[in-house]
Amino acid sequence: MKTNKFLTLLLALVASIAITSCVEDDDFSIPSDLGEEENIALQNILAGIADGTIDEVSIAELKAMYDSDPNNDGDNDDAIPFQVDTDIVVKGYVSSSDRTGNFYKEIYIQDNFENPTAAIKVIINQTDLYNKYNKGREVYIRLNPPTNSNIPNGLFIGEERTGNNVITIGGGTETDQFGTTVTSLGTAQANSRMFRSTTTMDIVPLNISFDQISDDNIGMFVQIDGVEFPDYLSNENYFDPQEDFDTQRTLQACSGFSYSNFILETSSFSDFKNESLPTGNGSISAIVSKTFDASSLILTLNSTDDVNFDGERCSLLDITDFSEVFNDDFESMSTNATISGNGWTAFAEEGTYNWRALTTTDSGNPGPGNKIASMGAYNSGVTSNITWLISPSIDLDAQDLEFVNFQTSNSFSDDSELELLISTDWDGIEANITSATWTTLPGIIVSDDAYYQDWVDSGLINIGSYSGTAHIAFKYIGGDNSGNNPPNTGTIDGTYEIDNFKVLVQD
Structure with missing residues (x-):
């Protein structure tokens, strides 16, 4: 009898431990201390x-x-x-x-x-x-x-x-x-x-736009504002039951006269897969990741609590409501000379090479025989070439909304860089260019692997959130390293080309 009683108590104790050791996945608390x-x-x-x-x-x-x-x-x-x-x-x-x-x-x-x-x-x-x-x-x-x-x-x-x-x-x-x-x-x-x-800690999402998301953001918790799902996805869920593993849904944001898009990917194992996609506009916070085949950057939700689409859907702008206040195709510039006139400033921060006007032989836009602005470090003889091409001033207080547009091309870019920047505190004096505040703009710049005769449109770049007097700058960063490295190794002496720079304002 004593033995049976002992076994009964032992079994009860084991059962008690088993019960108290199980934690429901949806009922947990973060431990306040560690082991x-x-x-x-x-x-x-x-x-x-x-x-x-x-x-x-x-x-x-x-x-x-x-x-x-x-x-x-x-x-x-x-x-x-x-x-x-x-x-x-x-x-x-x-x-x-x-x-x-x-x-x-x-x-x-x-x-x-x-x-x-x-x-x-x-x-x-x-x-x-x-x-x-x-x-x-x-x-x-x-x-x-x-x-x-x-x-x-x-x-x-x-x-x-x-x-x-x-x-x-x-x-x-x-x-x-x-x-x-x-x-x-x-x-x-x-x-x-x-x-x-x-x-x-409370993770504060990094506020960013679709155009700014890159491989550098993979793994970060980011927030994009002014976002919605396209009309054709109304009445759809986060996950498509016809898919096996993941469903990709398009996100869109009004970007002036067109939409900018990005992908939201949802796993078939997510517990919110059967939730309906919201129909409003608002903000989404998610992790930047990549598709399984690494073909595209995507956003991945931690939870649909991070989707707040309670606002009204956005509307695209009408191009007929805008006019050009500045347009330069560089045709008035002297060939093979440093860019000057029409309000432009060409400044060599490092090295002696500078932005100059050339006549293009490209068969694409703008076509052979047209003039373009060009900068390349090839044969400069110095390892660092940093040059600026700065637009004339733009009065951002004269109207409600402004956009910038241009095209770029490259000739064997060789890892040189072209940055698109805006400043509202540069005073127009060359000596103060590097001490002014310059902020990166999200325009599309031609990529290294683009065909050298192709011209890439920047898209309409909204600068209406800035005020005062602004200048737009193209900053080239490169250098003639060919003498210090084996052929095709480590060179940053490629050429960038710009044409058809426009400023559009709302009438």
């Missing part, structure tokens, strides 16, 4: 950083350790993940959440809870990661602690899929016919390398 082992490990890391025995690196520095194109052949099919071989730590704040099932065995961390400058992906062979790595949690990752016979050293920095340019922290590598990629951290690796602090 003793995790606390001790984190304290050791912080002490090591303080006394200099452990180096803390930024997310940007960590990502830079991975060379995506070691052969300098223009692609990354030859890239090999980098195994960390020093005792370094990276800190970040969790920007993603798999609570709704829209992420799977992965988290993203960004370098700050607001105004982030870099983010990185971490793949972990676990589900329901939100229970431990909740959004906003401050996390330290020790990538190569001192040798432990039970745990292999040196985590890897690379790509989860060859060529997708989503830089990722992984626990190992694997190689197939496409290349070498990183694999997930196992549970033991994650537990021994990833340590939470007790800090959880």
